[in-house]
Amino acid sequence: MTCISVINECSLACVAALVIRLRPSDTYDETAHLEPESTMTDEESASSSDTSWFSWTRYSFNMLRSIEKSILSHLRRPYRGMFVDIGPCVGDQDKVWTITMNNEESKRVPILMLHGLGAGVALWVLNLDELAQHRTVYAIDILGFGRSSRPSFSDDAMVAEKQLVKSIDEWRKEMGLKEMILLGHSMGGFLAASYALSYPDRVKHLILADPWGFPEKPKDVERPKKIPMWARAIVTASKPLNPLWILRFFGPLGSWLVGKTRPDILRKFSGVVTNPDDIPNYIHQCNAQSPTGESAFHTMMQDFGWAKNPMINRVQDMKSTVPITFLYGARSWVDNSPGETIKQLRHQSFVKVHSIPGAGHHVYADDAATFNRLINEACATCDAENQANIFSRYQHATLVVSRGKGWLGQQCCVEQQHGQKAKAAETTRRSALQIPCAGHLRTAEGRNHCSYRKL
Numbered sequence: 001m002t003c004i005s006v007i008n009e010c011s012l013a014c015v016a017a018l019v020i021r022l023r024p025s026d027t028y029d030e031t032a033h034l035e036p037e038s039t040m041t042d043e044e045s046a047s048s049s050d051t052s053w054f055s056w057t058r059y060s061f062n063m064l065r066s067i068e069k070s071i072l073s074h075l076r077r078p079y080r081g082m083f084v085d086i087g088p089c090v091g092d093q094d095k096v097w098t099i100t101m102n103n104e105e106s107k108r109v110p111i112l113m114l115h116g117l118g119a120g121v122a123l124w125v126l127n128l129d130e131l132a133q134h135r136t137v138y139a140i141d142i143l144g145f146g147r148s149s150r151p152s153f154s155d156d157a158m159v160a161e162k163q164l165v166k167s168i169d170e171w172r173k174e175m176g177l178k179e180m181i182l183l184g185h186s187m188g189g190f191l192a193a194s195y196a197l198s199y200p201d202r203v204k205h206l207i208l209a210d211p212w213g214f215p216e217k218p219k220d221v222e223r224p225k226k227i228p229m230w231a232r233a234i235v236t237a238s239k240p241l242n243p244l245w246i247l248r249f250f251g252p253l254g255s256w257l258v259g260k261t262r263p264d265i266l267r268k269f270s271g272v273v274t275n276p277d278d279i280p281n282y283i284h285q286c287n288a289q290s291p292t293g294e295s296a297f298h299t300m301m302q303d304f305g306w307a308k309n310p311m312i313n314r315v316q317d318m319k320s321t322v323p324i325t326f327l328y329g330a331r332s333w334v335d336n337s338p339g340e341t342i343k344q345l346r347h348q349s350f351v352k353v354h355s356i357p358g359a360g361h362h363v364y365a366d367d368a369a370t371f372n373r374l375i376n377e378a379c380a381t382c383d384a385e386n387q388a389n390i391f392s393r394y395q396h397a398t399l400v401v402s403r404g405k406g407w408l409g410q411q412c413c414v415e416q417q418h419g420q421k422a423k424a425a426e427t428t429r430r431s432a433l434q435i436p437c438a439g440h441l442r443t444a445e446g447r448n449h450c451s452y453r454k455l
Contacts, residue, residue, distance in 0.1 A: 060285070061147075063281075063285055064147060064282070064286065065147070067122075067278055067281050067282045068122045068147070068282065070275060070278050071273055071278050071279070071282060072099070072121075072122055072125065074125060074272050074273060074274070075101075075125065075128060076129050077102065077128070077129050077132055078101070079099050079101045079128070080099065080100050080101075081097070081098070081099045082097075082098050082099075082100075083095040083096070083097055083098070083147075084096045084097075084098050084140075084171055084174050084175065085174065086167060086171055086174055089143070089151075089166060089167045089170045090151040090152075090153060090163045090166075091149055091150075091151025091152070092151075093149070094143060094149040094151055094167065094170075095148060095149045096140050096141065096142075096143060096148045096149070096167065096171050097120075097121065097140065097141040097146055097147035097148045098138060098139070098140045098141075098171070098175075099121050099138070099139050099140075100136065100137065100138050100139075101128055101129075101132035101136070102132040102133075102135065102136050102137060103136050104136070106135055106136050108134060108136075108379075108382070108383050109135065109179060109180060109181050109204045109205075109382040109383070110135055110136040110138060110177060110180050110181070111131060111135060111136075111137050111138070111180065111181040111182075111183055111375075112138045112140070112168075112177075112180050112181070112182055112183065113127075113131075113137065113138065113139040113140075113184075113188075114140070114142060114168070114182070114183065114184040114185070114188030114189075114191055114192055115139075115141070115142065115145070115146075115185060115187075115188050116185045116186030116187045116188050116189075116212070117186060117187045117212075117294065117297055118145070118283065118286060118287050118294065119145070119146070119185075119283075119286065120145060120146030120147065120282065120286045121139040121140065121146065122282055123282075123365075124139050124364070125272060125273065126268075126269070126364065126365055126368035126372075127364055127368060127371065127372055127375070130368075130372035130376065131372060131375060131376065131379075133376075134376060134379065134380070134383075135181075135379060135383075138175070138180075140171060142164065142167075142168075142191070142293060143164060143167040143293065144164070144291075144292040144293020144294070144296055145286065145293040145294075146286050150289060150290045151292060152292055153292060153293075153295060153296035153299065154296075155299055156299070157299050157300045157307075157308040157309055158309055160296040160299045160300055161191070161194055161296075161300055162194075162198075163296070164191055164194075164293075165191060165194050165198055168195050169195070169198075169199055169202070179202050179204045180202065180203070180204060181203075181204050181205045181207065181378075181379050181382055182195060182196065182203050182205070182207065183207040183375065184207070184208060184209065184211065185209040185210060185211075185363075185364060186209070186211065186212045186334075186361065187212050187213070187297055188209075189208040189209055189210070189211025189212060189213075190213035190214070190300075190307060190311060192206060192208060192211075193206065193208060193211065193214075193311050193315065193318075194311070196318055196319075196322050197314060197315075197317060197318050200318060200319035200321065200322050201319075203322050204382045205322075205323050205324075205325065205378055205379065205381065205382050206322055206323065206324045207324075207325045207327065207375060207378050207379075208324065208325070208326050208327070208339075209363055209364060209371070210327065210328055210329050210332050210361050210362075210363045211311070212307070212334065213300070213301075213306065213307030213310060213311055214307075214310060214311045214312050214335070214338035214339075215306065215310060215312055215335045215337065215338050216306065216310045216312060216313070217302055217305070217306035217310075258279075258280040258283050258284060265279070265362065266279050266280065268362060268365040268366060269365065305333075312338045312341065315342050315346070316346075318346075320346065320348055320349045321349070322349070323349065323350035323351070323381065324342065324346070324349070324350065324351045324352070325351075325353075325354070325374070325378040326339035326342075326351075326352065326353040326354065327354050327356065327363055327371065327374055327375075328353070328355045328356070328363065329355075329356055329359035329360045329361055329362070329363040329366060330356060330357045330358060330359060331358065331359060331360045332359070332360050332361040332363065333360075333361060334361055336353075336355060339353040340353055350381075352378070354374055356370050356371065359371075
C-alpha cells in the first residue's frame with residue numbers, strides 16, 4: 001500500500017471494512033458465565049470513552065446498543081445476545097459481547113465469526129441467516145472492540161497477539177465448546193490463524209476471509225512520486241497514531257465522515273439495512289470509544305498493510321490436521337499469493353483457495369451469496385454425516401510412471417478414519433490420470449510433482 005492509501009484504507013476503509021446484516025429477538029442467557037445485556041447512562045458511557053482530547057466525540061453505550069439492534073432487526077432468524085464473562089484475561093474483569101443463532105441441540109460443529117479492524121457483530125448481517133441454517137453460529141465483538149471490554153494490551157506485538165488469542169480461548173471455555181469452525185475476516189483472519197497455531201485441536205476448520213497480516217512486507221514498496229509536502233507531513237505525523245484516529249478527531253462528525261468518504265461501503269448494505277444512517281453511525285460508535293483493541297492492532301502492524309510477525313513465516317508450524325479454506329476478493333488490496341503458497345507448503349493437509357470475482361476486501365458483503373455458499377460448503381466437511389473421514393480423501397500416494405506400453409502403475413495409501421492404512425494398487429491407462437488421489441508424481445526424469453484431488 002502507498003502512503004496515501006494508508007491514510008485512506010487505514011482511517012476509513014478499515015473502519016468500514018466491516019459491515020453485514022441481522023434481526024433481534026432479544027432473549028438473553030443468565031447463567032454463571034453469561035450475563036444479560038445491561039444499559040449504561042450517557043454519563044457512565046462518557047467515563048468509559050476515550051480519555052484523550054478526542055473524547056469530545058461523546059461515545060454513547062446506549063446509542064451503540066440501539067444502532068446494533070436496528071441493524072440486526074433485519075435478520076429473518078431470532079438471535080440471542082449476551083456478555084460472556086471471561087474473567088481477568090487481559091484486564092481485571094473482561095466481558096465479550098456475543099450473539100448466537102440456531103443455538104439448539106445440534107450435533108453439527110458450531111462456527112465462530114471474528115470481525116476485522118474497527119467492526120462489530122452487526123456487520124455480519126448479510127451472512128448470519130444463511131450460515132445459521134445448518135449449525136449454531138456465534139459472533140463476538142473481539143476484546144477491545146465493539147461492545148466488549150476495553151482493557152489495555154501489551155505494547156509488544158507478539159504479546160498483544162497472544163493476549164487476543166487467549167481471550168478467544170477463554171471465551172470458548174466459558175461457552176463449553178470442545179471444538180469449533182473458526183471464521184475470521186481481515187484482522188480477524190490473522191487472529192484466527194494465530195489461534196489455530198496455539199490451539200489446533202480446538203479448530204475443526206479454519207476459514208480465512210481476505211486475511212490481513214499474512215505476507216511479508218516487500219522491501220521495494222511502491223510509493224507515489226507526486227505527493228504534496230503537506231500530505232507527506234500528515235502521513236509522517238499520523239504514523240504513531242492508531243489507524244482510525246481520524247474518526248475520533250472528527251468527533252460528532254465521525255459518522256458523516258464515514259458516509260461521505262466511503263459511500264461504496266454503505267451501498268453494500270443498502271438492500272438490507274433500510275436506515276441509511278445505521279451503518280455509518282454503527283462504525284462511528286464502535287470506534288469512538290477508548291481504542292484499546294485498535295492500539296493492539298497498531299502494535300501488531302507494520303505500516304498498516306503488513307504484520308510485524310507475518311503469518312506466512314509461521315504457518316508451517318500449524319498442525320497438519322487443521323484444514324484451511326481461503327476466501328479472497330478478486331479485486332481486494334490484500335495480497336492473495338500467501339494462500340497458494342500455503343497450499344504448497346502444507347501439501348499433506350487440506351487447503352483450498354477461492355477467489356470471488358468482482359469482490360473487494362469486504363468479500364462477505366460484496367458478494368454475500370457466493371461467500372455464504374462457500375462458507376457452508378467448507379463447514380459441511382466437518383459434519384459427521386459427510387465426514388467419513390473426508391480429509392483422508394486428500395491421500396498420500398506414490399505414482400510411478402512407466403513408459404512401457406503407455407501404462408501407468410499406481411500405488412495409493414489411504415489413511416482411514418481410525419488411523420488404519422489400507423493399500424491399494426491398480427493399473428490404468430495414462431488417459432485415466434484423473435484417478436482421485438493426492439501425492440507425488442515421480443516421472444522417469446526424476447522430477448517430483450504434487451497434486452491434490454478429491455475422491
